[in-house]
Amino acid sequence: xxxxxxxxxxxxxxxxxxxxxxxxxxxxxxxxxxxxxxxxxxxxxxxxxxxxxxxxxxxxxxxxxxxxxxxxxxxxxxxxxxxxxxxxxxxxxxxxxxxxxxxxxxxxxxxxxxxxxxxxxxxxxxxxxxxxxxxxxxxxxxxxxxxxxxxxxxxxxxxxxxxxxxxxxxxxxxxxxxxxxxxxxxxxxxxxxxxxxxxxxxxxxxxxxxxxxxxxxxxxxxxxxxxxxxxxxxxxxxxxxxxxxxxxxxxxxxxxxxxxxxxxxxxxxxxxxxxxxxxxxxxxxxxxxxxxxxxxxxxxxxxxxxxxxxxxxxxxxxxxxxxxxxxxxxxxxxxxxxxxxxxxxxxxxxxxxxxxxxxxxxxxxxxxxxxxxxxxxxxxxxxxxxxxxxxxxxxxxxxxxxxxxxxxxxxxx
Ligand SMILES: Nc1ncnc2c1ncn2[C@@H]1O[C@H](COP(=O)(O)OP(=O)(O)O)[C@@H](O)[C@H]1O
Ligand SMILES: [Mg+2]
Numbered sequence: 523x524x525x526x527x528x529x530x531x532x533x534x535x536x537x538x539x540x541x542x543x544x545x546x547x548x549x550x551x552x553x554x555x556x557x558x559x560x561x562x563x564x565x566x567x568x569x570x571x572x573x574x575x576x577x578x579x580x581x582x583x584x585x586x587x588x589x590x591x592x593x594x595x596x597x598x599x600x601x602x603x604x605x606x607x608x609x610x611x612x613x614x615x616x617x618x619x620x621x622x623x624x625x626x627x628x629x630x631x632x633x634x635x636x637x638x639x640x641x642x643x644x645x646x647x648x649x650x651x652x653x654x655x656x657x658x659x660x661x662x663x664x665x666x667x668x669x670x671x672x673x674x675x676x677x678x679x680x681x682x683x684x685x686x687x688x689x690x691x692x693x694x695x696x697x698x699x700x701x702x703x704x705x706x707x708x709x710x711x712x713x714x715x716x717x718x719x720x721x722x723x724x725x726x727x728x729x730x731x732x733x734x735x736x737x738x739x740x741x742x743x744x745x746x747x748x749x750x751x752x753x754x755x756x757x758x759x760x761x762x763x764x765x766x767x768x769x770x771x772x773x774x775x776x777x778x779x780x781x782x783x784x785x786x787x788x789x790x791x792x793x794x795x796x797x798x799x800x801x802x803x804x805x806x807x808x809x810x811x812x813x814x815x816x817x818x819x820x821x822x823x824x825x826x827x828x829x830x831x832x833x834x835x836x837x838x839x840x841x842x843x844x845x846x847x848x849x850x851x852x853x854x855x856x857x858x859x860x861x862x863x864x865x866x867x868x869x870x871x872x873x874x875x876x877x878x879x880x881x882x883x884x885x886x887x888x889x890x891x892x893x894x895x896x897x898x899x900x901x902x903x904x905x906x907x908x909x910x911x912x913x914x915x916x917x918x919x920x921x922x923x924x925x926x927x928x929x930x931x932x933x934x935x
Pocket of ligand 2: 689690691714718
């Protein structure tokens with residue numbers, strides 16, 4: 523049977539732009555443009571009539587603009603996925619558009635690949651969500667609220683016994699990516715209890731911290747944990763570290779296990795940032811984790827640390843869960859690649875390039891670069907890395923990660 527094509531409606535007030543977009547999709551055999559609209563009202567009418575899988579929506583249009591149209595479509599035809607097409611420098615509009623129900627956004631100029639890949643991805647996640655909802659409602663007679671996502675239930679601990687290698691940078695951006703791009707329910711837990719900076723990196727005002735949570739007298743319940751979690755615009759929820767180091771004294775490893783286990787029952791992914799040393803809290807988290815991302819950089823000190831970390835994890839029978847993340851990689855300095863691979867006995871699962879400009883400006887503004895610098899190599903590396911975790915997700919597309927050699931990975935930076 524021939525696979526159904528993904529139907530697309532193109533919305534832009536400029537006819538030439540609509541033509542450009544149609545041209546970009548012309549050779550995609552599985553995507554078909556079924557209509558176009560020049561403003562928000564017409565878009566809404568067309569969506570109600572054509573019920574396309576995906577709408578490509580411009581923001582600035584006369585009359586009903588792209589944000590109002592997104593909201594109207596999201597409310598009346600929720601199975602249609604909306605992708606916003608924006609120009610550089612519209613972060614405020616983008617936030618509003620995502621809040622209005624858009625599934626993703628792309629920044630002009632568009633490449634054909636980027637456009638078609640995004641259409642496939644959002645339409646896939648929208649369709650599987652819709653079919654799950656139908657399955658749930660046809661088997662359930664009770665008026666229980668349907669849980670739309672079947673959890674993949676994965677705890678990902680990000681660790682290194684060395685500070686400054688990019689653990690928090692990776693934790694925040696990977697978590698945001700899983701939440702926003704892969705539309706998963708994601709919790710980010712800051713277990714850097716003596717000095718966690720996840721809230722700062724994501725520009726959040728904590729409602730409470732993990733220390734406040736464990737001090738609650740009636741015991742820890744899921745609804746209580748949730749009430750302490752700060753929401754991020756990407757959909758991610760954050761359980762922040764204590765605001766002052768001494769507040770961490772009340773937290774035990776039993777608390778950590780209790781909190782993470784409870785979160786695991788309700789979230790698809792739990793990403794855990796950690797302290798730069800082994801302690802019973804970090805170890806407890808690693809014991810119940812599904813993945814341990816050992817992060818390191820290409821200097822001698824960091825490599826020494828990661829080699830020792832690997833030995834320790836091996837002794838603790840935790841090394842099967844380890845994926846190596848090489849951060850701040852450049853071609854022109856550092857230990858030779860083959861020496862590195864020989865020394866660590868395994869190749870990194872991902873290599874993140876050195877990109878001070880992107881990382882620093884994103885940290886200073888409190889905006890994760892996977893959102894604001896979508897097209898940079900570092901953001902793309904994290905995005906494609908995030909897809910590797912969907913392998914464990916039984917409902918994700920059956921895409922095997924392309925296995926690249928270590929050298930090929932480095933040279934594709
Ligand atoms: N790929 C990168 N390129 C450039 N700078 C980076 C990169 N990754 C992290 N940094 C910078 O390195 C510093 C340490 O990063 P951070 O995530 O706080 O590390 P950790 O949590 O391991 O202590 C930060 O100033 C961050 O901006
Ligand atoms: Mg950190």
